[in-house]
Amino acid sequence: MPEKKLSIPPDDEPLLGGSRRDFLKQSTFLTAIALAPVGIVKAAENKLDEQIAAVFEKMPLNMKVNGVQHQLSVEPRSTLLDVLREQLDLTGTKKGCDRGQCGACTVHVNGKRINSCLSLAITNNGKEITTIEGLANGDKLHPMQQAFIDHDGFQCGYCTSGQIMSAVACVHEGHAGSEMEIREFMSGNICRCGAYPNIVNAIQAVEKGGGKV
Incomplete structure (x- = not known):
């Protein structure tokens, strides 16, 4: 019986749905990606993000922010928080968790407090927004x-x-009658430093002063 010999397929012979040459090229590419510095991979990801962003058609947005009317052009996926910070340079409103859990991004929309990280900018068309920069009256806090x-x-x-x-809204809403009530209606705002007792004292002081906020 003749002895069977193993043979290596030529480069262009099909191998599992593709040629051996294609297989080697793909393997080399994947290995290069795996061994590439993090910075290079991150740059490639950022480039992809830019290409994806270019697909989104921008939409007009008109809203009054801290008493000033703005006509903007925004992506449908942009949040109110990102528009305030990146297009209007109102960086007093902070991006904390970006999930609506910490309250650092709280602003007032038509007098009501919201988490701006959870609100799409285009849903606020025609509305009045107040940020921390809009509370003071000139140099008077x-x-x-x-x-x-x-x-x-x-x-x-x-x-x-x-x-x-949130504290201003808490008083406006009539939820500053007691320490427990204040704590309950301020519970959406997290202070990782633990300044809660002093925050409560500040709100009570305003409430006792007539609640003029």
């Missing part, structure tokens, strides 16, 4: 801003703008 200073209602300060915006 808003009563709640002053109360936070007087009662040391912050430490690192990252959450403070959201805390103040």
